[in-house]
Amino acid sequence: MSTAAPSETTQPTVQSGPKRVGVLLVNLGTPDTADAPGVRIYLKEFLSDARVIEDQGLIWQFVLNGIILRSRPRTKALDYQKIWNNEKNESPLKTITRSQADKLAAALSDRDHVVVDWAMRYGNPSIKSGIEALIAEGCDRILAVPLYPQYSASTSATVCDEVFRVLARLRAQPTLRVTPPYYEDEAYIEALAVSIETHLATLPFKPELIVASFHGMPKSYVDKGDPYQEHCIATTEALRRRLGMDASKLLLTFQSRFGNDEWLQPYTDKTMERLAKEGVRRIAVVTPGFAADCLETLEEIAQENAEIFRHNGGEQFSAIPCLNDSEPGMDVIRTLVLRELQGWI
CATH class of the missing domain: 3.40.50.1400 (Rossmann fold)
Incomplete structure (x- = not known):
């Protein structure tokens, strides 16, 4: 046959x-x-x-x-x-x-x-x-x-x-x-830290804190064994150590949720609203999960979330560029x- x-x-x-x-x-x-x-x-x-x-x-x-x-x-x-x-x-x-x-x-x-x-x-x-x-x-x-x-x-x-x-x-x-x-690779963490420090040095204001916003994921995916959340936490903790910041000065959030299911929290947009209402007036946002700027960073963060922050009382907002094709x-x-x-x- x-x-x-x-x-x-x-x-x-x-x-x-x-x-x-x-x-x-x-x-x-x-x-x-x-x-x-x-x-x-x-x-x-x-x-x-x-x-x-x-x-x-x-x-x-x-x-x-x-x-x-x-x-x-x-x-x-x-x-x-x-x-x-x-x-x-x-x-x-x-x-x-x-x-x-x-x-x-x-x-x-x-x-x-x-x-x-x-x-x-x-x-x-x-x-x-x-x-x-x-x-x-x-x-x-x-x-x-x-x-x-x-x-x-x-x-x-x-x-x-x-x-x-x-x-x-x-x-x-x-x-x-x-x-x-490469979520906690030494070269990656160092590059993130350098990009943050370089960008902050160009600002006319000093952020009160930095928000590290990662793309979101349904919580059920993590519950089934996806290591994504664990990797995001590891990146943020390594970046905190490198920058000498604690969790109150470098926050971890998740953006871009879609549909009605519960996604990983805290949500970036809700955090922007909360921080502004609590009196935070100056922030910067970094997006460590993106190797290149895209719709989620240039529009969702730099425009939508900036507007949410300002609408609720925030004054100065800066989106830190992705690593992109920088040195x-x-x-x-x-x-x-x-x-x-x-x-x-």
Whole structure:
């Protein structure tokens, strides 16, 4: 009895010559356009991932297709338009991630046979296109780099899921490595501290405290074993030690909750409201869980939460930029990549 072979995609044409090592930086994703159709396509892919919304049953499919994708794209498109890179006609996340890849490639230019590319988990350029491009460049080994300092199944794991799906369709698979989370890596904590200190030195005011805001997650995911909250706490505690601050001066909060379920607390927006009502007038917010500025940092924090703080009595608010492609930020990525490439280069 014959057995049908699994479906395969056509193997990318491989460049002849010495074998190379590929490095693929991966971030979350972004719409291709800052309008309702573009956001709808992006949200459909994002919210159809069972790592993001675990219950993909009939009720969720009705909510997603009958309610969310009919109304939310219009409102989110307006938010994207507030931060859009109009010169390049793309989101800042795409601009920054490309620059991170370009700068990493330049930093590794003295290493023989290393090729750097970048991709988005949702949207474009896709992980599939990134892997195919590296194979076409002659890479028989690939290091995937999820740009998430803190591990969670809905970020780091879903990158791996997609990488494995792409490789599963290839007859000649490259050897794969994946960088681990770096939530308390010394280079990462030092880079965060330097970025905070540098930014605070430019302000015309002295914040009374700093809020470290991480992307939120349903509490049930943590209850099932996701280590994300533990990693966020470890990052914050390490940053407190490095900056010489206690928990009253460097607060931990969670933003971007969605739906009606209980998410990790304390919530960032509720904390902004509470602090202002308690008499805090000057604050700064850092977002350590984001490797690059995006909608959640540039619009949700720097605009929405700033307005919540001021509306309730706060006076001065500053959003500290992500590490992005800054020198400290690139030090983190370069250190992480070189560590994981040992034995390959």
